[in-house]
Amino acid sequence: MAEILICEKICKSFSGIEVLHDVDFSVKEGEIHALVGENGAGKSTLMNIISGVIKPTSGKIYKHGKEIVLENPLDAFKEKIGIVHQELSIADNLTVAENILIGREPINKLGFIDRKELNIQAEECLNIMGISIDPRIKAGSLSVGLQQVIEITKVISKNIEILILDEPTSSLSEKEIQNLIQLLKRIKEERNLSIIFISHKLNEVEILADRTTVLRDGYVIGTLKREETTIPKVINMMIGRDLDYHKSMLSKNDFGNVILKADRLFGKGFSDISFEVREKEILGVFGLIGAGRTEMACALFGYDKLNSGEIMLKGNNLVIDNPKKAVENGICYVTENRKELGLFLTKSLKYNTIASSFEEFNKFLGVMNEKKADIVAEKYVKELQIDPPNINQNVFEYSGGNQQKILISKSLAAHPDVLIVDEPTRGVDVGAKEMIHSILRELANNGMAIIMISSELPELLKLSDRVMIMHEGIQKGTLKNDNLTEEDVMSLAYAEG
Amino acid sequence: MREKNKLYKQIIENRLTTLIIISIIIILMLSILKPGTFLNYSNFSGIFTTMSFDLLLSCGMTIVLIVGGVDLSVGAVVALASIISAVLTKRGMGVFFTIIITILVGAIVGIINGILVTKFKLAPFVATLGIQSIIRGFCYVTTSGYLISGLSPAFTNLSRATIVFIPSLVLISVILSIIVGILLKKMNLFKQMYMIGTSPKSAEMSGIPADKLKVFAYMLSGFFAGLSGVLIASRYGMGAATYGIGFESRAIAASVIGGAVMSGGEGDMFGTMFGVLIVAVVNNAFIQFGGQAEWQYAVSGIMLLITLYADRVKLSAMRRRGH
Ligand SMILES: Nc1ncnc2c1ncn2[C@@H]1O[C@H](COP(=O)(O)OP(=O)(O)OP(=O)(O)O)[C@@H](O)[C@H]1O
Ligand SMILES: [Mg+2]
Numbered sequence: 001m002a003e004i005l006i007c008e009k010i011c012k013s014f015s016g017i018e019v020l021h022d023v024d025f026s027v028k029e030g031e032i033h034a035l036v037g038e039n040g041a042g043k044s045t046l047m048n049i050i051s052g053v054i055k056p057t058s059g060k061i062y063k064h065g066k067e068i069v070l071e072n073p074l075d076a077f078k079e080k081i082g083i084v085h086q087e088l089s090i091a092d093n094l095t096v097a098e099n100i101l102i103g104r105e106p107i108n109k110l111g112f113i114d115r116k117e118l119n120i121q122a123e124e125c126l127n128i129m130g131i132s133i134d135p136r137i138k139a140g141s142l143s144v145g146l147q148q149v150i151e152i153t154k155v156i157s158k159n160i161e162i163l164i165l166d167e168p169t170s171s172l173s174e175k176e177i178q179n180l181i182q183l184l185k186r187i188k189e190e191r192n193l194s195i196i197f198i199s200h201k202l203n204e205v206e207i208l209a210d211r212t213t214v215l216r217d218g219y220v221i222g223t224l225k226r227e228e229t230t231i232p233k234v235i236n237m238m239i240g241r242d243l244d245y246h247k248s249m250l251s252k253n254d255f256g257n258v259i260l261k262a263d264r265l266f267g268k269g270f271s272d273i274s275f276e277v278r279e280k281e282i283l284g285v286f287g288l289i290g291a292g293r294t295e296m297a298c299a300l301f302g303y304d305k306l307n308s309g310e311i312m313l314k315g316n317n318l319v320i321d322n323p324k325k326a327v328e329n330g331i332c333y334v335t336e337n338r339k340e341l342g343l344f345l346t347k348s349l350k351y352n353t354i355a356s357s358f359e360e361f362n363k364f365l366g367v368m369n370e371k372k373a374d375i376v377a378e379k380y381v382k383e384l385q386i387d388p389p390n391i392n393q394n395v396f397e398y399s400g401g402n403q404q405k406i407l408i409s410k411s412l413a414a415h416p417d418v419l420i421v422d423e424p425t426r427g428v429d430v431g432a433k434e435m436i437h438s439i440l441r442e443l444a445n446n447g448m449a450i451i452m453i454s455s456e457l458p459e460l461l462k463l464s465d466r467v468m469i470m471h472e473g474i475q476k477g478t479l480k481n482d483n484l485t486e487e488d489v490m491s492l493a494y495a496e497g
Numbered sequence: 498m499r500e501k502n503k504l505y506k507q508i509i510e511n512r513l514t515t516l517i518i519i520s521i522i523i524i525l526m527l528s529i530l531k532p533g534t535f536l537n538y539s540n541f542s543g544i545f546t547t548m549s550f551d552l553l554l555s556c557g558m559t560i561v562l563i564v565g566g567v568d569l570s571v572g573a574v575v576a577l578a579s580i581i582s583a584v585l586t587k588r589g590m591g592v593f594f595t596i597i598i599t600i601l602v603g604a605i606v607g608i609i610n611g612i613l614v615t616k617f618k619l620a621p622f623v624a625t626l627g628i629q630s631i632i633r634g635f636c637y638v639t640t641s642g643y644l645i646s647g648l649s650p651a652f653t654n655l656s657r658a659t660i661v662f663i664p665s666l667v668l669i670s671v672i673l674s675i676i677v678g679i680l681l682k683k684m685n686l687f688k689q690m691y692m693i694g695t696s697p698k699s700a701e702m703s704g705i706p707a708d709k710l711k712v713f714a715y716m717l718s719g720f721f722a723g724l725s726g727v728l729i730a731s732r733y734g735m736g737a738a739t740y741g742i743g744f745e746s747r748a749i750a751a752s753v754i755g756g757a758v759m760s761g762g763e764g765d766m767f768g769t770m771f772g773v774l775i776v777a778v779v780n781n782a783f784i785q786f787g788g789q790a791e792w793q794y795a796v797s798g799i800m801l802l803i804t805l806y807a808d809r810v811k812l813s814a815m816r817r818r819g820h
Contacts, residue, residue, distance in 0.1 A: 301702075303701065303702060322701070323701055323702050323703070323704050324701075324704040324705070324706050326704070327703070327704030328704065333702070335702060340696070340698055340699070341698050341699055341702045342699055342702065343696070343699060344692055344695040344696050344699055344700075344762075345695070345696070346695055346762060346763075347691070347692065347695050347762070351688070351691075351692065355692055355699070355700070355703040355705065356703045356704050356705075358685055358688070358689050358705065359685075361685060362685050366684050366685050366686055367683050367684060367685065368683060368684060368685040368688050410703065414704070
């Protein structure tokens with residue numbers, strides 16, 4: 001196979017700090033090339049360079065052996081390079097067809113958009129991808145998984161030769177991931193497409209990748225062929241040591257008192273949910289996307305409306321009608337939607353860290369105690385190994401995984417008794433994932449009650465003392481984690497009635 | 498890392514220096530081209546007077562912009578406050594209580610704005626525009642278009658007095674702006690307002706009392722508009738339904754020139770102070786060259802549009818960096 005794209009000695013600096021060092025990277029025709037590395041290793045930055053979003057400080061890019069210069073994303077599209085970014089850019093209020101053909105809508109004789117033609121063309125694009133969605137429905141009404149597919153359809157339909165996918169599976173359910181993997185394999189075969197695939201889920205990499213390149217701290221550590229690629233080997237290259245990531249982290253403690261008890265909660269997207277969680281306990285909540293877990297958590301937290309049901313905190317009845325009240329009563333929620341509901345992207349790490357605990361930083365007469373805030377922010381930077389460790393840097397300048405750590409610090413800084421975490425390791429690398437897991441376990445051991453919502457079964461089974469299973473808004477049951485297997489949980493999730 | 502920090506500081510400082518340089522250039526230009534009409538006492542006193550009112554309104558406007566809102570009702574509140582304070586004074590009420598009551602009315606209008614925006618979820622533009630029309634209409638009806646003049650010297654002296662050669666009006670507005678500037682930088686409460694403006698949903702989810710603080714921001718805006726109304730009545734010796742027309746556009750323009758953005762989360766009162774200066778001298782330049790004072794309404798509109806456009810450019814640059 002010929003090499004379609006070669007990057008030679010790519011360097012990139014942000015305000016004087018080099019984050020990519022002499023990176024050599026190449027892609028062959030019709031291969032799926034996985035790019036892996038820790039949070040902040042420089043994966044997205046390298047992809048942004050290849051897709052013309054940012055310019056390298058130095059280095060050359062060749063396509064079909066000819067040097068190309070990419071000034072902007074348009075140049076990259078002219079070179080038939082397309083990217084689906086880490087964060088989705090679907091317009092919720094446009095239809096599927098409008099999203100796919102945005103910027104190149106067919107025009108009728110009068111100069112207006114030809115809706116009929118638009119929908120026909122969009123349908124063709126979708127057919128090529130092998131999916132049947134009505135192109136006339138609003139994109140916002142689709143699941144995240146389908147939105148992801150729409151975004152990929154949009155890029156592929158521009159007749160590209162190289163497709164870049166930056167963490168396409170981080171917000172997909174297991175089933176959607178399988179579908180996407182099949183889809184990628186198929187279009188690769190059918191169209192001889194080259195795909196660059198970034199993911200922190202190494203099992204996907206193992207299944208999918210023809211070759212795998214590992215980045216660490218902006219250096220290329222090496223490129224593995226398919227037959228050489230094993231998960232432990234990749235991890236070792238990524239973080240420079242071995243990691244026993246399967247090791248179970250169940251509590252050996254006796255649990256304490258019941259801290260939070262929810263009784264027959266009803267709301268939009270879920271009904272009749274009851275559970276309790278005790279001191280020192282991690283209650284896992286499993287379900288496929290659409291199971292109503294996030295809706296339930298948001299209602300419990302006072303962000304959405306709870307139609308009926310009772311919440312008892314440490315034995316006292318509590319009406320939580322806004323998040324402030326929840327936080328005041330020691331309940332914190334780490335959202336799965338960190339960009340919109342969690343972080344303040346144009347504010348510093350420091351202010352993001354203290355956003356749930358502003359009250360604790362009063363000096364006198366309401367003057368802010370900046371020193372104390374600095375200390376707290378520094379503390380979490382250290383504890384969660386946030387990189388770069390600069391509390392005054394704006395959050396949008398952090399890599400995705402580090403943003404997730406900042407989000408978690410925000411809740412921890414409020415010292416909750418009950419911590420609800422929703423997909424806590426989304427977009428986080430294996431090493432950091434391990435770290436977040438052990439932090440959660442340690443918090444529980446120190447007395448916190450934790451509710452962990454996750455679509456990743458291995459993670460749930462590793463950490464949860466009990467697992468509650470939800471399906472389409474209904475509680476299917478709760479299993480105690482005595483050597484619980486994935487099959488046990490799945491069979492209950494799909495059980496009738 | 499340290500380097501990055503410095504760069505950020507430089508940009509902030511740069512904006513202030515840029516603003517100062519722009520103001521100096523315009524002032525020099527006017528001094529050279531129109532030495533007779535620009536560099537004279539009555540012109541300067543006129544500039545300082547309008548600047549004082551603009552400054553007071555901009556204090557409130559900057560705060561409202563920080564929480565991600567906007568207050569179009571302030572000009573009308575100025576008129577309302579001028580009428581109320583004139584009427585109260587004529588009825589024999591003391592200066593102190595007149596001020597207190599009028600400012601309270603301003604603050605209440607602000608609270609109503611805030612409630613419309615938070616509880617009734619109206620867009621700030623719509624809510625405050627509605628209140629603006631209602632109040633302006635109310636002013637015309639109650640005064641039947643007449644001016645309320647003949648106010649007591651005790652009341653008019655309030656803004657005509659000078660303290661060590663500085664007109665009290667200028668003194669009051671500058672001191673209040675500096676106080677607001679410092680509070681914005683130091684107070685926990687205002688830090689939370691910046692967070693609300695940056696991402697209202699994240700703020701709510703973090704447990705920041707977003708609605709309460711928004712209402713408070715609008716209340717402060719109403720407060721400053723009320724104060725400004727009292728002072729305008731005192732300065733010109735009468736209350737009138739026509740005061741304050743177009744003041745809101747100047748306050749918005751000044752705040753945005755000074756560093757606030759329409760989408761919220763940014764704003765700096767010290768920047769705004771120079772914004773006010775720039776708006777005032779540009780206005781004056783038009784009057785100097787165009788000859789008619791009525792130009793000011795058109796000019797503030799034009800400046801507002803230009804700054805809002807610059808605001809959009811600034812924002813999309815920020816977004817691009819964000820990717
Ligand atoms: N706009 C920016 N300004 C300053 N630094 C940046 C900017 N974008 C990225 N960086 C820095 O560059 C480094 C690489 O970031 P990048 O986003 O490429 O990491 P990544 O490998 O994609 O990580 P993740 O898996 O967490 O998404 C990080 O240290 C990050 O903080
Ligand atoms: Mg990334």
